[in-house]
Amino acid sequence: xxxxxxxxxxxxxxxxxxxxxxxxxxxxxxxxxxxxxxxxxxxxxxxxxxxxxxxxxxxxxxxxxxxxxxxxxxxxxxxxxxxxxxxxxxxxxxxxxxxxxxxxxxxxxxxxxxxxxxxxxxxxxxxxxxxxxxxxxxxxxxxxxxxxxxxxxxxxxxxxxxxxxxxxxxxxxxxxxxxxxxxxxxxxxxxxxxxxxxxxxxxxxxxxxxxxxxxxxxxxxxxxxxxxxxxxxxxxxxxxxxxxxxxxxxxxxxxxxxxxxxxxxxxxxxxxxxxxxxxxxxxxxxxxxxxxxxxxxxxxxxxxxxxxxxxxxxxxxxxxxxxxxxxxxxxxxxxxxxxxxxxxxxxxxxxxxxxxxxxxxxxxxxxxxxxxxxxxxxxxxxxxxxxxxxxxxxxxxxxxxxxxxxxxxxxxxxxxxxxxxxxxx
Amino acid sequence: xxxxxxxxxxxxxxxxxxxxxxxxxxxxxxxxxxxxxxxxxxxxxxxxxxxxxxxxxxxxxxxxxxxxxxxxxxxxxxxxxxxxxxxxxxxxxxxxxxxxxxxxxxxxxxxxxxxxxxxxxxxxxxxxxxxxxxxxxxxxxxxxxxxxxxxxxxxxxxxxxxxxxxxxxxxxxxxxxxxxxxxxxxxxxxxxxxxxxxxxxxxxxxxxxxxxxxxxxxxxxxxxxxxxxxxxxxxxxxxxxxxxxxxxxxxxxxxxxxxxxxxxxxxxxxxxxxxxxxxxxxxxxxxxxxxxxxxxxxxxxxxxxxxxxxxxxxxxxxxxxxxxxxxxxxxxxxxxxxxxxxxxxxxxxxxxxxxxxxxxxxxxxxxxxxxxxxxxxxxxxxxxxxxxxxxxxxxxxxxxxxxxxxxxxxxxxxxxxxxxxxxxx
Numbered sequence: 001x002x003x004x005x006x007x008x009x010x011x012x013x014x015x016x017x018x019x020x021x022x023x024x025x026x027x028x029x030x031x032x033x034x035x036x037x038x039x040x041x042x043x044x045x046x047x048x049x050x051x052x053x054x055x056x057x058x059x060x061x062x063x064x065x066x067x068x069x070x071x072x073x074x075x076x077x078x079x080x081x082x083x084x085x086x087x088x089x090x091x092x093x094x095x096x097x098x099x100x101x102x103x104x105x106x107x108x109x110x111x112x113x114x115x116x117x118x119x120x121x122x123x124x125x126x127x128x129x130x131x132x133x134x135x136x137x138x139x140x141x142x143x144x145x146x147x148x149x150x151x152x153x154x155x156x157x158x159x160x161x162x163x164x165x166x167x168x169x170x171x172x173x174x175x176x177x178x179x180x181x182x183x184x185x186x187x188x189x190x191x192x193x194x195x196x197x198x199x200x201x202x203x204x205x206x207x208x209x210x211x212x213x214x215x216x217x218x219x220x221x222x223x224x225x226x227x228x229x230x231x232x233x234x235x236x237x238x239x240x241x242x243x244x245x246x247x248x249x250x251x252x253x254x255x256x257x258x259x260x261x262x263x264x265x266x267x268x269x270x271x272x273x274x275x276x277x278x279x280x281x282x283x284x285x286x287x288x289x290x291x292x293x294x295x296x297x298x299x300x301x302x303x304x305x306x307x308x309x310x311x312x313x314x315x316x317x318x319x320x321x322x323x324x325x326x327x328x329x330x331x332x333x334x335x336x337x338x339x340x341x342x343x344x345x346x347x348x349x350x351x352x353x354x355x356x357x358x359x360x361x362x363x364x365x366x367x368x369x370x371x372x373x374x375x376x377x378x379x380x381x382x383x384x385x386x387x388x389x390x391x392x393x394x395x396x397x398x399x400x401x402x403x404x405x406x407x408x409x410x411x412x413x414x415x416x417x418x419x420x421x422x423x424x425x
Numbered sequence: 426x427x428x429x430x431x432x433x434x435x436x437x438x439x440x441x442x443x444x445x446x447x448x449x450x451x452x453x454x455x456x457x458x459x460x461x462x463x464x465x466x467x468x469x470x471x472x473x474x475x476x477x478x479x480x481x482x483x484x485x486x487x488x489x490x491x492x493x494x495x496x497x498x499x500x501x502x503x504x505x506x507x508x509x510x511x512x513x514x515x516x517x518x519x520x521x522x523x524x525x526x527x528x529x530x531x532x533x534x535x536x537x538x539x540x541x542x543x544x545x546x547x548x549x550x551x552x553x554x555x556x557x558x559x560x561x562x563x564x565x566x567x568x569x570x571x572x573x574x575x576x577x578x579x580x581x582x583x584x585x586x587x588x589x590x591x592x593x594x595x596x597x598x599x600x601x602x603x604x605x606x607x608x609x610x611x612x613x614x615x616x617x618x619x620x621x622x623x624x625x626x627x628x629x630x631x632x633x634x635x636x637x638x639x640x641x642x643x644x645x646x647x648x649x650x651x652x653x654x655x656x657x658x659x660x661x662x663x664x665x666x667x668x669x670x671x672x673x674x675x676x677x678x679x680x681x682x683x684x685x686x687x688x689x690x691x692x693x694x695x696x697x698x699x700x701x702x703x704x705x706x707x708x709x710x711x712x713x714x715x716x717x718x719x720x721x722x723x724x725x726x727x728x729x730x731x732x733x734x735x736x737x738x739x740x741x742x743x744x745x746x747x748x749x750x751x752x753x754x755x756x757x758x759x760x761x762x763x764x765x766x767x768x769x770x771x772x773x774x775x776x777x778x779x780x781x782x783x784x785x786x787x788x789x790x791x792x793x794x795x796x797x798x799x800x801x802x803x804x805x806x807x808x809x810x811x812x813x814x815x816x817x818x819x820x821x822x823x824x825x826x827x828x829x830x831x832x833x834x835x836x837x838x839x840x841x842x843x844x845x846x847x848x849x850x
Contacts, residue, residue, distance in 0.1 A: 024767075024793075027793065028790060028791065109812065111805070111810065111811060111812055112812070113801075113805060113810065115801050115805055117811060117812075119828075122793070124823055124824075125823055203647060207823050207824070208823075208824060222628060222651050223651055226647050226648055228653060228654070228822065228823075228824045228825075229653070230824075246846075248846075249845075249846040252846060252848055253846060253847075253848055255848075256848035256849055257848075260848070260849055342449075364841055365453060366453065368449075368452065368547070368839070369839065370839060370840065371839065371840040371841075371842060372839060372840070372841050372842065373842045373844070374841070374842065374843040374844065375843065375844050375845055375846055375847075376538075376540050376842060376843070376844025376845075376846065376847040376848070377844075377847065377848045377849050379848070379849035380536070380538060380540055380842055380844075380847070380849060381840075381842075382849075385536065385537075385538065385849065386536060386542060386840070387534065387536055387537070387542075397653065398549055398550055398632050398633075398653075398837040399549075399632070399633060399653040399655075399824065399825040399837065400653075400824040400825040402837050402838055402839070403544075403838070403839075403840055412823040412824065412827050413827055413828070414793070414794065414795065414796065414797065414827070415795065415796040415797070415806075415811070415828055416789055416796075416797050416799070417796060417797065417798045417799065417801060417805055417806075418799040418800065418801070419798070419799065419800050419801025419802075419805075420674075420800055420801075421671075421673075421674040421677060421678060421800055421801065422678075422800075422801040422802065422805070423677055423678055423680075423681035423682075423685070423801070423802045423804070424681055424685055424802050424804035424805060424807075424810065
């Protein structure tokens with residue numbers, strides 16, 4: 001894709017300049033003021049009249065979803081009710097209670113020159129987020145950005161547009177009531193790809209792009225953005241069962257890692273089992289009973305007849321199923337498991353279940369992923385579970401942040417250097 | 426620029442795969458082994474026979490530079506002699522002596538679930554660096570990458586090609602002697618832009634791009650890279666003299682910030698003086714005596730006749746002179762100075778010279794740059810001066826690293842999560 005039309009470029013530049021302007025005010029705002037805005041927002045999300053309005057707008061999106069014959073899982077994600085509004089409000093309150101990352105001193109020392117150096121966190125700037133379906137992302141990411149003193153431009157999916165506009169309007173009201181610029185959080189209502197392209201070229205006005213969604217969206221962003229991208233890409237997560245692992249632990253952890261919520265990125269897609277593990281058949285039967293749909297190589301199919309055939313291993317082992325399918329592969333060693341993970345994994349989450357400390361150490365040292373799990377479920381790869389609170393997403397990139405992206409990662413740093421006339425010799 | 430030709434894509438992919446392969450070995454190599462390679466390299470750089478060979482190759486580049494009528498400053502940067510070889514060797518030894526950033530535990534705690542979480546530094550991956558002129562960059566960046574367990578592909582400028590090839594060959598010999606893969610550090614000898622484009626599209630094989638050079642190079646990289654870029658962009662640095670600043674301190678610090686080494690990014694380009702500062706004329710005369718070529722607005726020209734006219738302020742105040750020119754502007758307040766910096770600065774280094782604590786605080790809180798200097802020279806914005814040792818460069822970006830980029834910033838992190846069968850509820 002080449003250039004965006006002049007009209008779209010002007011629209012993106014206008015939004016970028018407004019966000020930049022809001023950022024300068026946010027940057028100097030107090031923590032108390034930003035938290036105040038979030039508490040007003042939380043209260044508003046729980047008020048009857050606000051909810052009635054949101055539900056009416058949400059109905060429009062749901063009606064369109066039905067008319068367009070959207071998948072039931074997507075329709076479910078889209079639907080807002082009193083419970084979900086309450087959950088959103090709770091998430092916002094939780095964010096308001098986080099410690100403020102802004103101003104945190106990362107290091108400080110007196111240099112040889114006598115200059116006192118302090119490195120401290122400051123807000124990152126203007127964040128452009130592109131996401132799909134779930135309307136709560138509008139509130140979550142907006143709240144994380146305001147918390148950390150950043151301005152945000154949110155570009156949600158077409159299928160949730162009415163709901164997103166309604167939620168955004170509540171958000172802006174809360175900002176204004178707290179004395180912060182309404183344009184701290186902006187929404188893009190035109191979902192044309194060409195407009196997105198225009199935004200991705202605004203590297204003078206926007207500091208960070210966060211795409212959350214399918215592969216095509218992420219690919220488009222990475223290929224076209226002139227702005228740094230923190231991507232939240234596929235989770236092709238793998239779990240390796242070593243020969244001596246405890247059966248009860250194995251069945252419980254594998255079932256959890258695959259089935260507790262198969263549609264998320266930290267659920268596993270591939271199960272690697274050591275050839276010498278004595279309970280493979282029992283494990284596979286157990287997983288099937290709990291709802292897994294098993295696919296596998298010839299060896300695993302010979303072990304248990306309930307395993308379906310993988311026709312194209314190179315494609316399927318690299319696939320993020322996002323449902324109950326689980327691909328099985330028998331391996332002869334930790335090294336073979338590691339090779340498989342290098343070949344097919346997406347660097348998100350890998351696990352080893354073993355009682356052999358030496359095998360565990362080799363596995364942990366060899367795989368190169370955002371998180372490695374030893375004798376526990378990959379489902380713990382989550383900002384909330386890892387004690388960071390709400391997250392912008394799970395970064396599969398290697399720069400700036402890898403793993404859960406929390407408010408800390410919505411900051412950059414500045415050095416303050418204080419002297420008494422020192423010059424460089 | 427669109428697509429690179431098939432031949433260049435194949436060349437970039439080959440180099441990328443070789444680097445990726447070397448990285449897997451480096452990633453598991455010991456700190457001792459990597460330091461050993463660096464010490465062999467340092468020794469080699471000081472050996473007579475090696476130096477004779479490097480000087481012979483350097484002569485070819487110098488002859489070509491003269492034939493192409495390169496600027497004297499560029500020819501000087503290019504030239505290697507015994508002293509410079511010794512400096513390179515010292516820099517490599519210093520890097521070998523740094524603490525190893527790899528393995529450093531950033532945080533660790535037991536989570537509510539009982540899972541023990543450890544976040545630790547691991548090597549970043551494959552780094553692609555594009556740089557111009559100075560051949561010591563080949564050795565410096567190569568050494569920083571090996572130190573931190575990363576593979577690197579170095580693409581130096583055409584004008585230093587023979588010297589770079591000679592230095593690279595010494596580097597590879599040292600790697601092999603230490604038992605590390607020769608392809609840990611690769612050099613690109615073809616300097617075609619189209620080949621560079623092919624490299625910038627290898628986001629599956631390369632993790633980070635570091636451009637060091639002129640604006641055109643950085644612009645090309647940012648526009649075309651699918652790989653995250655840490656840019657080392659222009660330094661349009663500004664210094665503000667407040668009304669009550671001490672004259673001796675002011676003259677000394679401004680002269681140092683401008684004239685100690687005008688060709689580098691942390692030297693100042695613009696001098697902002699408070700209208701109520703009583704010693705402006707004396708300051709400007711003093712700077713002129715020390716070699717500054719003064720340009721300024723009408724007000725500063727009225728103050729001292731030695732100030733030349735700025736014909737196009739919007740262009741000139743935003744310009745990185747890289748020589749003895751210093752643009753002067755009179756302002757009425759801290760706020761006016763801050764506005765000027767927002768408008769013309771590049772977010773690199775800003776300074777305030779003042780005795781007024783309240784004015785200093787307002788300045789420090791308001792400017793949004795990588796480093797802010799209080800009563801000292803901007804020339805301290807340097808990895809060595811700031812106690813980080815040798816640096817890859819000074820990042821003007823806001824993500825991953827802002828300010829000096831040291832070995833620590835050539836790492837990413839991984840989470841190791843250890844449990845005893847925990848699952849997510």
